[in-house]
Amino acid sequence: MVIGLGRFGGAVAHTLERMGHEVLGADTDAQIVQEFAPSLTKVVEADCTETATLERLGVADFEAAVVAIGTDIEASVLTVLALSDLGLTNIWAKATNEKHARILERTGAHHVVFPEQRMGERVAHILNERLLDFISFGDEFAIARLAAPEIIVGLPLVTSECRKKFNVTVVGVKREGEDFIHAVPDTIIFPNDELVVSGRINDIEAFSAIQ
Incomplete structure (x- = not known):
């Protein structure tokens, strides 16, 4: 109801x-x-x-x-x-x-x-051009979709060590014209890939800002 x-x-x-x-x-x-x-x-x-x-x-x-x-x-x-x-x-x-x-x-x-508050937070985050979508869980944790930072392009995830270096976990990869890929250590990041990542909000924001 x-x-x-x-x-x-x-x-x-x-x-x-x-x-x-x-x-x-x-x-x-x-x-x-x-x-x-x-x-x-x-x-x-x-x-x-x-x-x-x-x-x-x-x-x-x-x-x-x-x-x-x-x-x-x-x-x-x-x-x-x-x-x-x-x-x-x-x-x-x-x-x-x-x-x-x-x-x-x-x-x-x-x-x-708090739908208005949550939507306001979401819009504020995705005003960042590299953050394409953002969902906060209210406890400093979030899941986001973002453009792959250039620093990890061309590398498998096991080499770029996103979790160790940037405190974020790459959950999956979406590239144009292909189905969503669940990320594994051997997944190589291509130019223009979109990543789905999880982690603390501050870490996701910092990761998305890397050139």
Whole structure:
């Protein structure tokens, strides 16, 4: 179940549907409900801050609920509380700031996400022309896709020693016109290769900056 079909909630709902899940979408805006009706399993116009409303919707039958209400903090918190009161054990909630997140956690959210903050961090990192994509895991660790630094081009990974010298692990290689290659010690890096690397954020940033 996805409650709140704004930009974030709508993206979650559509993605879950594409993955083969049955999705009940709920929003208080009749126009939004009408827009999503053709693409989701079921969409309802409903105020989900009330336990009775959620009971009528059969929320107890769902494996998880996503509370994607961002602008109305009171509605967000009350919805999480109502879901928790009904015994749902997998509640995801969108938070707009740290204070909002703490309240959501205390009222029953099992997972709290900051989509705007994470997207801002991602955009900031990929503004670096050599960093092509970037996913942070929130604990100083990340996975990134980047243009291969010239210093390791023409060398097998066992020789360039990326993990020893630069503290990053090359997970795979993608080159134009070919399938993704899982990196092994004998993998040779070619000009224009794109690498998928893992490591601490600072180390990945430093590695991507090497000429």
